[in-house]
Amino acid sequence: MASAAPTLEWERELAGQGWTLVAGCDEVGRGALAGPVSVGLVVIEAAKAQELPGVKDSKLLREPVREALVPAIREWAPASAVGHAAASEIDGLGLVAALRLAGTRALAQVAAELLPDFVILDGNQDWLSVPVQADLFSTGAATGAGAPMAVRTRIKADMTCLSVAAASVLAKVERDSMMVGLARDFPQFGWDANKGYATAAHRSAIALHGPTELHRRTWRLV
Template identity: 80%
Template sequence: MAAAPPTLEWERELAGQGYTLVAGCDEVGRGALAGPVSVGVVVINAATASELAGVKDSKLLREPVRQALVPAIAHWAAAHAVGHATAAEIDAVGLVSALRLAGTRALAAVAAELIPDFVILDGNQDWLSAPVQADLGFFGDGCAERLAADPWRIQTRIKADMTCLSVAAASVLAKVERDSMMVALAQDFPQFGWEGNKGYGTAAHREAIGAHGATDFHRKTWRLVP
């Protein structure tokens, strides 16, 4: 039996509590051996937004369907962005901090347009709400001051990508953008099959790393070969 599609039920509950601008947030690429971790953010006016047909957790959609949904999501959202943290940044600061970095970049991008009142974060780990170091300079143009003056509330929700439409939409944007990055990189590194595996640890990918060595796009602090 197919799972029920995500809805705006919780987003509308939040609007009823006074959180009008609700952001759904989801990450992709956490378990890959190569490429960035990417975080999608989709902000909606939860009091007025309508349902958006066809959107599900990105893992449940075929690649052409995900790609076709991107323009509809962009039109539907009040603001949207995808942030990335590179493999080198993952190696330098660790995965959780890199997720925070990617999420911070995405939220900084949407904050240039509007600042959400509430962020729904998929999963059970809040990797987003640790203080941002002011000297990292990721916000630019006064965004850091705006964010500090107007903090949002963050709450994790298990399987939010399956139940909350804003989070599912964010997962689609993040997946499509990260996948396109890996397909582009595959043209320069065809031996790793990134156009198909998107940097994840398939047997063929691990064998290629063993044969050719790691690139600067691999997470070199990870166990890349058996």
């Protein structure tokens, strides 16, 4: 049986509690052997936003459907962004800190337009809160130094909260596009198909050709 489509139910509950600008946040690329981790962020006016038909967790949508939804999501959300942390940053900082870095890059992009009051973070681990400090927001007059922001995790938010599902689509489409582009320079690894994930063919290619600078060299690659 098909899973129920995500809704704005929790976002509207948050609006009723006084949170005006709510952001959905989700990551992709966490388990890949190559390429970045990418964090999507979609900011909505929680009390005013309307449902957006067709949007689901990106893993439940075929690639052409995901790509076709991107313009609609960009138009639907007053602010949205995708931030990335490269394989070298994952190696140097660790995965959780790299997710934080990608998330703060996404936040810095949306802050030029709208800084959310509340962030819904998919999963059960809050990897985003630490960098929400004055050093991120003190450089721009539009954001204000030390702007308050609540971050709450929610398991399966990408399947139940429309803002998070929309963020997952943006992150997945942008990261996949990056990996397809990188595959032109490194065709032997099949990134256009596997998107950097740990398929048997990808591991075999690493064993045969050795890792590139785009591989996460601190990980068990073969």
